[in-house]
Amino acid sequence: MASFRARRASAIERTDLYQGITDRIIIQLEQGRVPWVQPWDSAAAALDLPVNASTRARYSGINILILWSAMIERGFTTNRFLTFRQALELGGNVRKGERGMTVVYAHRYTPQQERERAREEDRAPGTIPFLKRYTVFSTDQCEGLPEDLSAPVAPVDRSLILPEADALIRATGADIRIVGGEAFYVPSRDYIQIPRPEAFPEPINWHRTAFHELGHNAATRIMPHGVVGS
Structure with a gap:
């Protein structure tokens, strides 16, 4: 029962989040903007794939659209983003009053109880999907970061x-x-x-x-x- 509730809660959260993103894209389309097409005039930085400034990992999936849209709407001069904690770990901080962007991480996990039950029943353990939300900030919104991270990408x-x-x-x-x-x-x-x-x-x-x-x-x-x- 607990496993079912966890799956249901995850599915509802994922649906709500994706619906919010879909609604935002529809609004942009109704305004004559196509968020996934290179807008040469409107972006202050070249729309390279967004990357995490701390881990150097590139964002994927729906996060690319979310962060590209933010780069265009808010005039960010870089494609680098990081969380509040990552900014602190790098010796900097997010400036007071800055508003971040919500990105998502979707994956699956196997509870320990399910692992033990599967071992007793001699079968493959099941998995439960989960979705986490994170708030990230452009390096433009930070101060005190290492110079190589804060320097903007030239347009x-x-x-x-x-x-x-x-x-x-x-x-x-x-x-x-x-x-x-x-x-x-x-x-x-x-x-x-x-x-x-x-x-x-x-x-x-x-x-x-x-x-x-x-x-x-x-x-x-x-x-x-x-x-x-x-």
């Missing part, structure tokens, strides 16, 4: 992108993510990744690469079963 240098090319790229409606060290198109998730313009010896090469990957994007829409991104 994309838009002066290296020709206005005419920029306009054409926008007109395609493609999801282009200017991050990482490789350029490719992912048909299954319908997005393009391309390194930042300053990573190219000549700006023209960034444009060539961007339009090459846009060609894959366009071809997939015309021939969805016969194109491989590269």
